[in-house]
Amino acid sequence: MSRVTITVNGTPQTRDIEDRTLLVQFIREHLGLTGTHVGCDTTQCGACTIHLDGEAVKSCTILAVAADGSRVTTIEGLAEGGRLHDVQQAFHEHHGLQCGYCTPGMIMASVDMIRRHDGMLDERTVRHELEGNLCRCTGYHNIVKAVLDAAGKHRAAHAVAAE
Amino acid sequence: MYATTYHKPKTLAEAVELYESSDEPSYLSGGHTLIPTLKSRLAAPAHLIDVRNIPELSGIEVTADKVIIGSATKHAAVAASKEIKAAIPALSGLAGSIGDVQVRHMGTIGGSTANNDPAADYPAAVLSLDAIVHTDRREIPADEYFQGLYTTALEPGEILVRVEFKIPDIAGYAKFRNPASRYSMAAAFVSRHRDGHVRVAITGAGNEGVFRWTEAEELLTENFSAEALEGLTIDPSGMMGDMHAPADYRAHLVAVMTRRAVQNLGGTHIL
Numbered sequence: 001m002s003r004v005t006i007t008v009n010g011t012p013q014t015r016d017i018e019d020r021t022l023l024v025q026f027i028r029e030h031l032g033l034t035g036t037h038v039g040c041d042t043t044q045c046g047a048c049t050i051h052l053d054g055e056a057v058k059s060c061t062i063l064a065v066a067a068d069g070s071r072v073t074t075i076e077g078l079a080e081g082g083r084l085h086d087v088q089q090a091f092h093e094h095h096g097l098q099c100g101y102c103t104p105g106m107i108m109a110s111v112d113m114i115r116r117h118d119g120m121l122d123e124r125t126v127r128h129e130l131e132g133n134l135c136r137c138t139g140y141h142n143i144v145k146a147v148l149d150a151a152g153k154h155r156a157a158h159a160v161a162a163e
Numbered sequence: 164m165y166a167t168t169y170h171k172p173k174t175l176a177e178a179v180e181l182y183e184s185s186d187e188p189s190y191l192s193g194g195h196t197l198i199p200t201l202k203s204r205l206a207a208p209a210h211l212i213d214v215r216n217i218p219e220l221s222g223i224e225v226t227a228d229k230v231i232i233g234s235a236t237k238h239a240a241v242a243a244s245k246e247i248k249a250a251i252p253a254l255s256g257l258a259g260s261i262g263d264v265q266v267r268h269m270g271t272i273g274g275s276t277a278n279n280d281p282a283a284d285y286p287a288a289v290l291s292l293d294a295i296v297h298t299d300r301r302e303i304p305a306d307e308y309f310q311g312l313y314t315t316a317l318e319p320g321e322i323l324v325r326v327e328f329k330i331p332d333i334a335g336y337a338k339f340r341n342p343a344s345r346y347s348m349a350a351a352f353v354s355r356h357r358d359g360h361v362r363v364a365i366t367g368a369g370n371e372g373v374f375r376w377t378e379a380e381e382l383l384t385e386n387f388s389a390e391a392l393e394g395l396t397i398d399p400s401g402m403m404g405d406m407h408a409p410a411d412y413r414a415h416l417v418a419v420m421t422r423r424a425v426q427n428l429g430g431t432h433i434l
Contacts, residue, residue, distance in 0.1 A: 002169065019167055019169040020164045020165070022198075043198075043199055046263070058266070061194060109265065131345070132262070132264050
């Protein structure tokens with residue numbers, strides 16, 4: 001057993017856990033934040049994607065104890081003041097989901113992608129960089145549209161901020 | 164996953180001491196091979212010794228003739244390094260082609276090189292770029308380092324600290340991936356070194372893991388062009404065969420990827 005403190009969505013969370021506890025189990029079972037999904041459990045599907053110290057990672061393949069002292073953002077931490085994050089809003093508007101199982105991971109990966117590219121994305125790049133997230137319903141078209149739309153909003157917001 | 168005890172040493176000496184004093188220990192880096200293996204209960208180390216907090220294992224240094232990368236450096240950091248991209252663009256591109264974005268945010272060059280998966284990318288670069296593997300106790304030339312499937316010259320408890328690549332005159336990397344796993348089914352890293360000799364390393368295909376294709380090296384040293392490789396084939400009996408690709412198909416891919424690497428010098432060609 002180890003005592004770990006991980007700051008999740010801005011709140012430090014301290015728990016005594018078994019060392020074999022995966023980060024996704026810590027998030028879902030110890031904190032009750034079930035928005036992060038477990039799809040394949042083999043590092044392929046991306047449903048468990050969260051941000052660890054600001055970078056998109058697959059939380060099914062990280063030990064919670066190794067994340068001691070880190071910052072984690074989950075899907076529950078994106079909306080602010082009851083207003084959806086631009087990427088969440090774009091998935092809603094473009095119907096970037098059907099069953100919704102992959103959606104939390106898709107959105108966390110997309111937020112990370114837009115950040116890394118500062119919103120400068122084209123369709124080819126979006127499709128390439130979503131290769132770590134599998135969707136069995138949509139055929140990806142509306143997901144790609146949603147990411148491109150949110151990337152455009154990111155560029156517009158930063159252009160305004162720069163003026 | 165079976166129960167295990169996690170350790171996070173801050174120095175090389177502390178890590179080695181933990182390893183030597185523990186029953187059934189294992190080093191842990193990015194964990195993107197080891198943790199799936201533990202989850203499948205294919206391995207059950209009683210002690211996991213996380214090496215990522217050891218300062219000697221971090222950092223990227225580029226000199227006039229070398230690229231030196233600390234073993235805990237993540238694939239994403241190698242791919243994003245402007246200095247590495249300027250010095251060896253094929254190495255930068257290789258790092259950016261491993262797994263997917265999320266995997267590259269965790270997986271490390273040391274983990275990949277120490278594990279020596281027969282389909283991993285980094286072993287091809289280490290071998291082709293005539294790298295030196297620095298450990299906590301010695302320096303190992305790439306030609307002596309790789310010793311078969313998942314087998315290296317590393318002794319039990321030895322820690323891979325950094326990899327020192329020779330900056331070549333020019334290099335290229337071509338990979339044909341399994342579309343599901345994204346591991347290579349055959350990939351070739353071709354480097355022409357500054358003294359003129361050519362090294363061709365093949366990963367993903369050989370049944371003994373990464374290897375140098377010496378026949379291709381000889382032809383390319385004479386004439387450094389894809390045309391020099393026309394008609395050259397490799398014996399399928401030395402290739403892996405599995406549900407994804409039989410040995411003769413992999414042998415075919417090795418020849419095609421080697422030509423494609425030569426046609427894409429100064430970069431990568433990822434299929």
